[in-house]
Structure formats: structure tokens, C-alpha cells
Amino acid sequence: MTEKIVSKEDLKKILEGLMKTSELLAPGKEGDLVLFKPVKNPEEVFFAYPNSLKPVKEFFFPPREELFKHEIREGKVGLSSEHQENRKRVIWGVRPCDAKSLLMFDKMFDGEYKDSYYLEKRAKSVLVGLACNEPLDSCFCLSLNAGPHAKEGLDVLITDLGDDSYLVEGITAKGEELFQGCGKESGEGERTRKKELEEAAKKKIRKTCQPPPDLESFFEDPYWEKVSRKCISCGVCTYLCPTCFCFDLSYEGRDCIRFWDSCSFSPFTKMTSGENPRREKKTRYRQRVYHKFSYFKKNFGEIACVGCGRCLRECPVKVDIVEIVNQCSKDKTKD
Amino acid sequence: MIKRLQEKVGKLLREKKVALVIGYEMAGDGISTTPCFIEREDEVERLVWNEHCVYNLSRYLIETRELASSPSPKIGVVAKGCDVKSIIGLIQENQIKRDEVVIIGMECEGQFDVEGERQFKVEGLKLKDKDKDKDKEGKLLEKCKACEVHIPKVYDLLIKDDRNSGAPEPQSPEVNAYAQVEELEGKSQEERWQYWKKEFARCIKCYACRQVCPLCFCPQCIADQTLPQWISPSPSLKGNTTWNIVRAFHLAGRCIDCGECERACPMKIPLRKINKKLGKEIKEMFDYEAGLDSEAKPPLADFKLEDPEEFIR
């Protein structure tokens, strides 16, 4: 792993170069929102932001994706699946929590049935991380095997050291490649500064997520009815969640499309017969909690949450999944 | 105000006048509030009232209505003047019965949307820092600027603002409620289309607008129908536009402008502008405003023999 120090000017030059050679995506402001979008001007790349409204999953698992086209001609059906161009894609400014979430997506889409649409996008993408120096009150990555300066899932990590200098840590070859031939070697002082920033950032994260080890035993508890009561069953938390991957398939005209769907919605599990195993709001909310903290763990060995805090920040009625998960065991012992 | 609110709610529960009270409590961040459901007298201390009580709780009356069966316990709901308008709407549309709800009206001088202060998310400022230098005018909810119902028009109990005791009712400022709509009306059709195209393109079809809306209570929403499928379910400009326009039309003459849809929208699509535009049309055409009279018939759910339109007769 190489480490180097680059200046703001260096970064701008790198961005300018990447714009020419690759598809470059970075966070930028759109009205009051911070969203990842194609970079047209390096000046518009936003560095001092807590996190983007939508996680980077949208570039691997788009909200709506055309899978294939069908064509009926003279009574015959033809299918065509246009795979996207494999031009390199650089996603710049990914927060460590979002990078980690992609490793969970890998488990899902690179598993038993390999999803070519996802894997192609994964293969052509380079993730440039941006360490969090200013986590929000709603962040809780530390309690989920991640952290504001974590490198897992990234190709390279940039830390803003202040004074217009940045520490660049190469993680994979394709990440290092981007910074080849620029910057200077890092010194002891800069490495110490980076450590200090990391420690300071960690201290700012006070929210912790501690699901009880025996979550399964609360399944039938009336607790779920109580805590889901204020949930309005919209899709905000699931759509903005970096680890939620549920989808639906449909035809629109000649296209077969895949698009985001949410376990919060009642029709999600409703069968044509009218039967619906998750008709009640309580069962849907419980599904969300259990999928993240129990089922995914059982199937893939890890909790499907990276602590980005989007669901807490964006919930229209402030449902707090961390509080709900943490409280679950306490509530039980009280009875 | 909080103390009196808690006392009154405690009394309602103690005397078994209500089975449940829907109110506000403090959220985990220590600044914003969140909806809560109070069922026992010893829980009333959770209830709060402040300038961050943005939610329109009447939305929950549809879900709790099976609990109420007159003359046995009713459902209590803490409601601002604007929220009461949607309660009236729900009564008008036979979703709840007036005698099944106890409206705990709150005198309200306007709400400040903590969540809407997107800046803290954009610039990384902490909520608390932000709160310190509160710039009231800047953060008052848009809908509150032209509020005419600081004191609810209908209530069973009224919790007055202590600060205003003896003082005259707060006067609504001279604000043109339709200013934003008129600004858009002044643009050409092409400009308006470009404007909405850009806004709707962001829609992610999370349906927070529908789910938070007190008047979106259809057991099966047109968006969820498959036979036929009226609205394409995926987030595409076509489906998004259809969805948002269909919803606005279904709320024409019914929307009471609580602005919850716009507040809930994570993509910040200015939904109030569409609803307000239709509200304005209804007002001009039928001289009707939603949420004022529970006995009135919403114009689009009613007809008159003297209607000038041919098709209706």
C-alpha cells in the first residue's frame, strides 16, 4: 500500500484527467441535495459533505434498469440484451460506509446466481473513498465493524488533512493507478495528523447499534406492533439504504426492467390470489429489522447495515431503527 | 402549554374518554419531535409541544379508527389549526366520525422544520449548532407564513399558548399564499414543463408523499393497481409524472395544504406547488376551500343541476 500527499491543485488535475479518460461521478449540490452525478467541472466536486442523500448503490443497482428488449416480428420473438459499454467508471468521494455496503451487495449479486448487470458495473468501477472527518449525530458505523476512515471495499482513500493537503492511501492496484505520478511522499507528521483526525472522527460517533444476540427470541413480541406504529410504510428508509437490494421485475413496452422495490409496501408480498403474508405493518417493519440484523447475518455472516444513518435522517416521522434494535432486549426484560 | 397538554390528556385517559391519544414526543436527536401513541396515564409525560411539531397526526386516525367505536372510548389527537382541516376532510369523506375523535387543538404560531433545514446535512453542521443561531423568519415553514388558523376552527379541547394569554389572537401576516403558484403561472407552458420535468425526474417512487398524506387513504391506490396498470411502477420520467399529477388531481378540492407530502419527500420535489395550484383553481371555479366545513360536499364529489357544464347533466 502506498501513501502520498497531494495538494488540492493535484486533485483538480487528477479529476480533469479522469473526466477525459473515464466516466467520472462525484458528489455535487443539486438545490439543497447532495447527490452523486457526472462531473462536468472539477470545481463543482463537493468535498465537505457528510454524505450523499442517495447511496452509491444506485450506480450498481440503478433505481430502474433495462435488462433486455423483446421484439415481435412476423410472429417471432427476438430478445436482445445490450450490455453497457465497459468504459472505466470512477466514483469519487465515496464514504467508507457506502463502500462497505457494496461488499454486501457482492454477497447477494455475486452469489449462487451471478447477476451480470451488477457485476459488469462492479468490474468497471473504481471507488475513490473520502474519509469522514465530520460524522453526523446520526452516524453509527463504528458499532458495525466499519469506521469513518475504514478502507474496506475502497480502491483508494483520501483524507483531507486541512491546509489544502490530502493524504492518499492506495488500497488496490486500480486505485493506486489513478494517483500515479503525482504528489509527494507522506511524512511522519502527516501520518500523525491523519491518525489524529481519525481518532477525533471516531470520538464524534456516539450512536451505537447493539442488536441483542438473541434477536430471534423477540420475533413474536408485541414490541414490534408498538415500535412500528408510527411508521408510515413509505419506501424512504429502504430506498436510501445502502444495503437494501429488493427489486421488482416488469415489462414496460419492449423493455424488461428491474426497479427498486421495498418491503415497507404492502403489495410487495401480496400474491395474485389476494393472500399476503406481510399484510400488517408490524410484520413489514419486523421484516426490515430482521432481514438486516438476523436473516442476512444467518445467510452471509454479517449484519446488513453499515451505520450510514440515512434512514434516521430521512424518515418522514423519525423512526429510529437503532433505538428500536437496541431497546428490544431491554423492553423484554422489563416485562 | 406542555404541562396543560399533559394534564388534559391524562384526564382524558383517566376518565376513559379516550382509548389512545396521538401526540408528539421528543425524538432521539433531542431537537425534533416524533409522533407518539399514549395509551396509559403514566405515559403522558412523554407528550411535548414545541415549534418542531411538524407532523400532521390526523394521518394516523385512519389506522386507529377500528379502536374507536362510539360511545365507547374515542381516539384523541393533538392537532394544529392546519391539521384540524384534514380531520374535517376525513369526516367529510366518511373516514372517521366526529364523535369518535377528541380533537386536542393547539394554538400554534408556526412550525420550524428541523428536518427541512437541509443545510446541516449538506454542510455537515450539527443540529445543535444550527439551533443556537435560530433565524426564525428563515426557517418558518412556508405554509405557516400565510397561516390563518393559529387557533383551530374545530376542537374539543383547546390548549392556548401561555405567551398569548389575554393578548389578542395572533394575526395572520399579509402574505400571498399563492405567491409561488403565481410565479409559476407567469411562465410559459414550455418553461413550466421544463421545470416540472426536472423536479419529477428526481422522484424515486418511495411514495412517502402518499403514505404521509392524511387524505391518501384509498385501500388500493391507483399506483398499485395491475389490472389495468395505469401508472408504470418504475421510477422513470413518464411514470413519475403520471404518478405525481394523478395524485395532485385526486387531491384537488381535498388537499388542505398541510404540506406533509413536500416535507416527507426525500428528493424535495415541491409538491405543495402542484397541490396549491389545483386548490387555487378549485377556489376560483367553485369558491370552495377544503377543510373548513365538515358538512360541505367537496366540489369534485358533488354535482348541481344548475352546473354549466354539459357533461355532468
Add this chain to the structure above:
Amino acid sequence: MTEVLKPGSSEPPENIYLPHLAAIKEIREETQDIKTFKLVFQDEELRKSFTYKPGQFIEFSIFGVGESPFCLASSPTREGYIECSIKKMGKVTQAIHDLEEGDIVGIRGPYGNGFPVEEMKGKNLIFVGGGIGLAPLRSLIWNVIDRRDDFKDVIIVYGSRSIADLVYKDELKQWQNTPGVKLTLTVDPGGEAEDWKGEIGFVPTILEKVNPSPGNSLVITCGPPIMIKFVLVTLNKMNFSSQQIITTLERKMTCGLGKCGRCNIGSVYVCKDGPVFTYAQIEQFQEEI
């Protein structure tokens, strides 16, 4: 991330969402609202290589309309085609019912675990079906009849609301005439006609009357949830253990790949880990079935 497409590679990975094209060779009207579709893959190679187990399902695409999962009702012992029996219920099934012979549809699969055919060898098999629930059982029944020597006695109890609602009427006769197969037909009270020679009564009641012995036996049951519920009560009375009872579960299985997220019961995905489960497995689920 091991086997991903390298940038510039010419060989795209297999597309798990792309259906195979199949032509409708034959349509049989089973009842007023159930039709059986015989499908033949367009690709000759695939006709030979497409293998499946009874109890597995496919995703059936009507291009431009939608895709829905249906169990394979044909037996893998009958090569060269597949069959699905489909009841008209919603958008996709309505479109399927409008199809004509020669039309082209899309087929993905086979998916799911299928019945444990190997474990059934040397055992008495008791099939309990209701309505269109006979479709997955039919796949297994033909499989068993075609490999008659591998299995012991076969008892089939099948019922529907009325005579008109019984599916595979011609085949029922063939089963009846197969040595070692005992078929009992029943219709719900009121669903009979004057010349009806079968039983009259609900499936669980008739099952009790047939009174199969649990010794060296397996029960395979499929039908409406309410029927299954009471069949379980009956079987319990007759001392069948939950390990001896096999059924298929119904969930909304949009992708068939264990990915789309809606068919799970706890950590189990019905489309991938099921849809066939023993009742012993089902008893372990926390969610209500």
C-alpha cells in the same frame, strides 16, 4: 468478486434474467378457468438439455405484459416438452389464457429445490391434492408411474369444489387403471352431479376415510391453505409425523433467484430453498405460514 467480466472481455456472463423462448404446442382446457399449456423450447439443444425435478417451478414471461412463477406440471420422465397448468387470476395469467397455439413465450428456470424423489424410493406415497394444487403433484405422480418399480403403493386423494373444477380428468382415469395406484376423487358437498361416482366431502374428511397407514409412507400434499391446514390435523390424528409430510409453499416469487427479497420466511427463501418443505421444516419457521 472472483469471476467478473474483465473490461474488454468479449464473453458476457450468462444473463440470469433473460428467458428462453418457447412455443405453445398445445392448450388444453382443464376447467372454466384453468388451462394446461404444453411448451416446447425454440432451441433444439435446450429441448434435450432442460432437465428438472418434480416440484420445481419456472418463471413464465408474456413479453410486454409480465412474468409469473408456475410449477412444472409435467414429469421430467416425458422429455422434449414442459407443461404448466395455469388458473386465470390476474394480469399475467389473463394474458396467458389469451394465448393461442404457436405463440411464443419466455421461460426462465427451473428454480427451487423440487420434491426429494430419491428419498421417496421404496416408500408408499400418499398424494393429497385440492383444486389446481394437483399440478405439482401431477409432475411427481407421472414420474412415479413411469418409474413404477422404484416406489411402493401410491394412494391419491384429490378433490375440488365441483366436478367441473377437477383438473386432468382424462389422466385421472389412467391413474386409476394403473396397478398399485389407488385414486379417490371427491367434490365439496353441493359440487356433485347425479352420476357422480366419487366421494362427496372435503379432502381432509375423505383422507380420513381412506385411512392410509403411516408405516414406510410419505404424504405429499398441495392445495389451498385452508385444505392443507385441515389435512395436517387429519394426518396428525392418523399418527403421521411431521417429517413424513411434504408440501409446497406459495409466496410471491418474482425473481426465482433468491434476490428480489419478497418470498422469504425468516432466512429461508421459498424460491431457492423451497418451495418444497417437510412439515417438520415448516414447524421451525417463526412466521406463520
